[in-house]
Structure formats: C-alpha cells, structure tokens
Amino acid sequence: MKFCDILSKIVPISLLLLSPADGDLFSKATRTKADERDVRNSVFDFIIIGGGTAGCLLANRLSAVSDWKVLLLEAGIDENIDYDIPGVPSKEYRPILWNYRTERNGYSCLSRPGGSCEVKTGKVLGGSSVTNDMKYTRGSKVDYDGWHSTGALASLDWKFDAVLEHFKSIEDNGDYDVLMNSHYHSRGGDMHVQRFKHVDRYMEVFTAGFTEMGLRTVDINTNVQEAVVNNQFTIFNNTRLSTNSAFLKPVRHRKNLQVITGAYVSKIVIDKQENNVDGVIYEVEKGKERPAYAKREIILAAGAINNVRLLQLSGIGPKADLKRHNITMIADLPVGHNYQDQVTIGGLAFVLSDVPVVTEAEVINDFKTWFQNRSGPLASRGIGQVSAFIQLYENFNAPDVELALEGNFIRSDKFMLTNVSVHAAEETNLPLPYYNLVNINPVLLRPKSRGKVMLNKRNPKYGRPVVQANFLKETEDLDTLVDSIDIALQLLDTKEFKKADIKFAPLDLFPCDRLSNRDQWNCIARHYTKAMSNPVGTCRMGENSTNSVVDYQLRVHGIEGLRIIDASVMPTHARAGIFAPTMMIAEKGAKMIIKDWKENNGHYYNRR
Incomplete structure (x- = not known):
C-alpha cells in the first residue's frame, strides 16, 4: 500500500519518522492535535515542483479534477x-x-x-x-x-x-x-x-x-x-x-489548488524499501523546513538544471556523483547527462x-x-x-x-x-x-x-x-x-x-x-x-535506465509516483525554441496522469 493513501494512517506514521537530517519529513515530536492538523493540511494528491512553463499548465489540468488536491511549489515570486x-x-x-x-x-x-x-x-x-x-x-x-x-x-x-x-x-x-x-x-x-x-x-x-x-x-x-x-x-x-496568465491565474480560485511562491524544495523524500515517493521538504525561509505529502504523485517541473540538483540531493543520479557528496543512492540513473x-x-x-x-x-x-x-x-x-x-x-x-x-x-x-x-x-x-x-x-x-x-x-x-x-x-x-x-x-x-x-x-x-x-x-x-538559455536533455526519456531517466510515460525509472514533465525530458532539441514544445509536453503529460488515475481504476502503473 502506498504511503499517505489513507489520512488516518498518515498521522501516526508521520510522527514516527526520523529527523530531517536523516532525510525524512518530520523530526521526532510529541504528538498533539496541532501536529495532526498540520499533517492533514500538508497532504495532497499531487505535488508539482516548479511553477514555470510546464508547472502552471499542469496545475490547471490536474486541479480541474475537483476531488484531487493539488499543491504547486514555485521558488520565485508572482508575475507583475x-x-x-x-x-x-x-x-x-x-x-x-x-x-x-x-x-x-x-x-x-x-x-x-x-x-x-x-x-x-x-x-x-x-x-x-x-x-x-x-x-x-x-x-x-x-x-x-x-x-x-x-x-x-x-x-x-x-x-x-x-x-x-x-x-x-x-x-x-x-x-x-x-x-x-x-x-x-x-x-x-x-x-x-x-x-x-x-x-x-x-x-x-x-x-x-x-x-x-x-x-x-x-x-x-x-x-x-x-x-x-x-x-x-x-x-x-x-x-x-505567460503560462501563468494563460493557465494558472484563471484557476487560482479553485479550492483544491494551493500555490506557494518563494518555496525552495530541498528534497524529495522516498521510501527506500518500497521505492516510492512519500513527499517533499521545502523552505519558504532558509533553514526552516516544511513537509508536504503526496498521496498519488510528485511531478518535477523545475527545468533541466534545477531538476538535476533536486534529484541528486534526493538520491537519484549517477552513482559516482552521489558518492562524491556522500549522498545515499536510491536509484542509479544518468541524471544531469546529455545537457544541451x-x-x-x-x-x-x-x-x-x-x-x-x-x-x-x-x-x-x-x-x-x-x-x-x-x-x-x-x-x-x-x-x-x-x-x-x-x-x-x-x-x-x-x-x-x-x-x-x-x-x-x-x-x-x-x-x-x-x-x-x-x-x-x-x-x-x-x-x-x-x-x-x-x-x-x-x-x-x-x-x-x-x-x-x-x-x-x-x-x-x-x-x-x-x-x-x-x-x-x-x-x-x-x-x-x-x-x-x-x-x-x-x-x-x-x-x-x-x-x-x-x-x-x-x-x-x-x-x-x-x-x-x-x-x-x-x-x-x-x-x-x-x-540561448533553452536547456534540455538532462532527464531524457527513453526505454531503459542505462541511458535515460524517465520512460515514455515520463515516470522516473525504478521510482513509483515520481514523474518529470518539462523540457529536461527531451532527448534532443526540436528545431525551435523550447517554449511551445514544453507546453506540449506538459499537456501530454497531464493527459497521461489523468488516464492513469481516472481510467486505470485509480492505480498507478509503473511497469519496468
């Protein structure tokens, strides 16, 4: 059973997790009603990391399903x-x-x-x-x-x-x-x-x-x-x-959509035994960590450079690179290679x-x-x-x-x-x-x-x-x-x-x-x-984990509940800027997610 599937089981589990230094969501603490309320408010069906070209479109499409709760985390400010x-x-x-x-x-x-x-x-x-x-x-x-x-x-x-x-x-x-x-x-x-x-x-x-x-x-x-x-x-x-004004602003009023700006995501927390995602740790103030849980999926849309930082900090990347930083490896994938x-x-x-x-x-x-x-x-x-x-x-x-x-x-x-x-x-x-x-x-x-x-x-x-x-x-x-x-x-x-x-x-x-x-x-x-500041390729899609990071459904090889949906999955450039192709990838990716969860009997299939 996937972590966070049932809210009643999240609260006691979350309060038993190890400290943030050990890579988990909460420090050891005395259980209180306030703690339980904070946990409930931190549980989402989908967490989108990066409110950029792809992230804003994804937030629009996923929050259109009224019984899905969606969190969008963006490190920058609002548009002016x-x-x-x-x-x-x-x-x-x-x-x-x-x-x-x-x-x-x-x-x-x-x-x-x-x-x-x-x-x-x-x-x-x-x-x-x-x-x-x-x-x-x-x-x-x-x-x-x-x-x-x-x-x-x-x-x-x-x-x-x-x-x-x-x-x-x-x-x-x-x-x-x-x-x-x-x-x-x-x-x-x-x-x-x-x-x-x-x-x-x-x-x-x-x-x-x-x-x-x-x-x-x-x-x-x-x-x-x-x-x-x-x-x-x-x-x-x-x-x-922008994709913010075209896709996000018109739906910011949705009660099932929460947008947090100035949110610097420092880690994706992954269950090492089950190899599935639990949630994320992010900071609105430097050094003050906050958790958010994902019941269904985490979607990484932070771009070809920032995706590499976050994945490697979370233990997903080339074995040699992770070892150099004393990061425990969860998945040996060519994250960061193929930069263009x-x-x-x-x-x-x-x-x-x-x-x-x-x-x-x-x-x-x-x-x-x-x-x-x-x-x-x-x-x-x-x-x-x-x-x-x-x-x-x-x-x-x-x-x-x-x-x-x-x-x-x-x-x-x-x-x-x-x-x-x-x-x-x-x-x-x-x-x-x-x-x-x-x-x-x-x-x-x-x-x-x-x-x-x-x-x-x-x-x-x-x-x-x-x-x-x-x-x-x-x-x-x-x-x-x-x-x-x-x-x-x-x-x-x-x-x-x-x-x-x-x-x-x-x-x-x-x-x-x-x-x-x-x-x-x-x-x-x-x-x-x-x-030209049109970077692609660092999380390229492909058939196997030797030369690609995600499969053709944009799911990270070997990790359940984690997708990457932005220009970083492009194996090569299209002969254009990356703006329109990135919107296309986000639109296609959103349809994949909806199909997996709405049409496939509510289950996430990750065949490898």
Whole structure:
C-alpha cells in the first residue's frame, strides 16, 4: 500500500519518522492535535515542483479534477504587470531569473565575463514564459520522429503526428491566414497566439531582403525547411501571455489548488524499501523546513538544471556523483547527462543610417499609450518579430539555423566613426522597438555538443549547480554557425539593403580583429558564444535506465509516483525554441496522469 493513501494512517506514521537530517519529513515530536492538523493540511494528491512553463499548465489540468488536491511549489515570486509589456525585455531582470554560468572550457565563451556563458531561466510563476521572447515555434517533424526508438512501442506516442493534437489543444490562434491550415492549427485553447500588428519600416526592409535571397514568407509551424517569418507570439490584446496568465491565474480560485511562491524544495523524500515517493521538504525561509505529502504523485517541473540538483540531493543520479557528496543512492540513473542548449554568437550586426535620436519624452508617451489602450511601438518586439529559418544541409527536411534579429539603440551620434564592443552592441539600452543597430543572431537549432550538470562542489544544497555545457565542442556545431553567417552577410548585397543604406557595423572584435574571412568568424564564434538559455536533455526519456531517466510515460525509472514533465525530458532539441514544445509536453503529460488515475481504476502503473 502506498504511503499517505489513507489520512488516518498518515498521522501516526508521520510522527514516527526520523529527523530531517536523516532525510525524512518530520523530526521526532510529541504528538498533539496541532501536529495532526498540520499533517492533514500538508497532504495532497499531487505535488508539482516548479511553477514555470510546464508547472502552471499542469496545475490547471490536474486541479480541474475537483476531488484531487493539488499543491504547486514555485521558488520565485508572482508575475507583475511590468513583464506584460511586449516591448520591454525581461530576460535581463535578475530578480526573476535563475542566473547560472557555464564552466570555463577551451571551446566557447572565451571573451565573455569569466570565460563562461550565462544561462538565464525564469524564477517566477510562469518561469521562462515570463522572461523569453514569447516566440511561438514548434520545431520540425523529423525532430519528434527522431524521439521514437525502434522496438519501443511507447515511443510512438512522441512522433510528430501523435504530438500535433496536443499542440493544437493548447492553441487559440488569432491569425486567420494561419488558421486556414487546420491540419496544424486550431482555435479554442488556453494560449492565444498571433502576430503583432505593429510593423515598422526596417521589419519590411529585412523581410524583403531575405525574400530577395530566395526565402518564402510562410508559416514555419507547418513543417517547412526554410522561410522568412513574421513570427507569431503568445500574446493577447498586445500583452504577454505567460503560462501563468494563460493557465494558472484563471484557476487560482479553485479550492483544491494551493500555490506557494518563494518555496525552495530541498528534497524529495522516498521510501527506500518500497521505492516510492512519500513527499517533499521545502523552505519558504532558509533553514526552516516544511513537509508536504503526496498521496498519488510528485511531478518535477523545475527545468533541466534545477531538476538535476533536486534529484541528486534526493538520491537519484549517477552513482559516482552521489558518492562524491556522500549522498545515499536510491536509484542509479544518468541524471544531469546529455545537457544541451542552443547557442548563438555576437559580433554580426548591421547599422541603420537614418534613425532619429529617441527622446525620453517619446518613450514615456509610448508607455502611456500602451497602458491606456495596449497600442503603439511598445505593443511589439520591433525587428525581433522577424527571423529567417535556413536549411544548410540536405540530410533532413528541416532548418539547421534560425537567423534571429534583435534591435538595440547605440547612443552615439558618430556611430560609424566609433568602434563599439560586442558586449555594448548586445546591451539593451531602450525598449526593443527603438533601435539603430540590428544584431543578427545565428541560432544553432539542433546542437551536437553535449554537456553535463552536477551538484555544486562546496554547497550542494544551496549553491548553483555546475554546468559543463561544452558548447561548440563538436566542430560540426562551429561549422554550422559559420556557414550561416556567410548567408546572413549576403543581405548586404541585396537591392533592399543598398536602397536603405544598411551597412555592416564596425564592432570591436578583439582578439579576432587581425584575422579575416572564415578564420575570423571561427574565432568570433569561440570568443563571443552566447547561450540561448533553452536547456534540455538532462532527464531524457527513453526505454531503459542505462541511458535515460524517465520512460515514455515520463515516470522516473525504478521510482513509483515520481514523474518529470518539462523540457529536461527531451532527448534532443526540436528545431525551435523550447517554449511551445514544453507546453506540449506538459499537456501530454497531464493527459497521461489523468488516464492513469481516472481510467486505470485509480492505480498507478509503473511497469519496468
């Protein structure tokens, strides 16, 4: 019988557990009525760890079953209206970010501060859906089909034709030309998706330039290889729509749903004899531990880096890594292996010739316009609305690189006479719609390089996990980026660019400034690498416990009652950002849970 199945049996059992130092939920204490009441209030059917992109959606779907009690634990704060303005970049706002850094290596990030790259994911209700670019891209058919393993029947459920229904069940598409293709798109879901109506002159110039180079303007989410795209975004009424605002806020009133912010989960408590989960220990104040019990399942949705920390602290991970920290091993699984993140580079930028200086009064007035009627320049992402997807190689019917555009305003009247550093060209000085410089970021959509995440050596419980990213370790990744730069530079030869007098920006490219051609771009890529903060793979799904952490039902191998449902289970990237794929995984995962508990006679099946 599973722990916590019957409340009357929980109370006496819980009060006999060992101290937190021994890894259990309660210290020894005298039994009182207050103790019993606290225990009852701490019992839930499902505990979701992480109120991010996946967690908010899961909380919505599971709490829709009225007789299930659901707890959502989020380490960050609640979302605030400042993050709702599309033109305001929230990716740099540190209070709502987990600010990780990769370890130094000889392959990448060499001229970034400390010789390492930042990896910034959301630490807020809604997670990275509050801090990302809101771009709605799903990836290609070949990527999802590649998650299928021959001989593993359950993996067939992850092929593209099978997951498409979950993409569509979430989506409420507001662009009627896109909706014409009803095979790929739908109306009526919780997440509204559409293009911004605000289009400026340079968006049209760059789109025309790519079109002149031979790219079609088509919907990238219909499984095409190449396109120049005026992207769709997760917005409603020109306002950011995070998974918190789309899925969680509308159901926060449900009596069977409890949401706790500022909750740092330090351990998943597992019955070592039964190999099933009992509950979690979390802290709202550092050092003051609180328990919560799970009658049915614990769902881990804390992201590809934080999942590793929590699983390894709980005794689930590679035997050697756990032994190094004197952690008792419960399950020997490759937690933290197979780390992947999409990367881009700095240094590829174009300067616009006739952009007037933006005044403070103008910006303030535009803010007023947005707050009053959700319109004006701030109801857009500027040039960032446009990107081009490029297929460099013939191996797959899918793009290899996204040329993502990002505007910035450089405060220099003599810009063409002054060398500006790569870092200065990337720093955001004004809201996104105001720019006189366009950075072209060639995004490696399907990196080959693999890394590893491990516990902090000095402070495994509270310290930042060690991220050995190994960006650009595989030369194929470097070659792909540099090949795409050659294509981006062809824009300068188009009639559209010459007519608009757009030129290559004279950035200070030290220490690569004395090199030329391909050697210079190889050097720039190694020195000015930038992580896209789209980490996946550390808890990958698969058929067995040798090379995967969860099965194709997202259940942790060998542990009953524990699932992982977020981007960390992806074996590889889909050729897109991870936002839309993560929502799809959460939607599919929620349906799996409901099927297991509602259709399978209320039992959790964990066949291995």
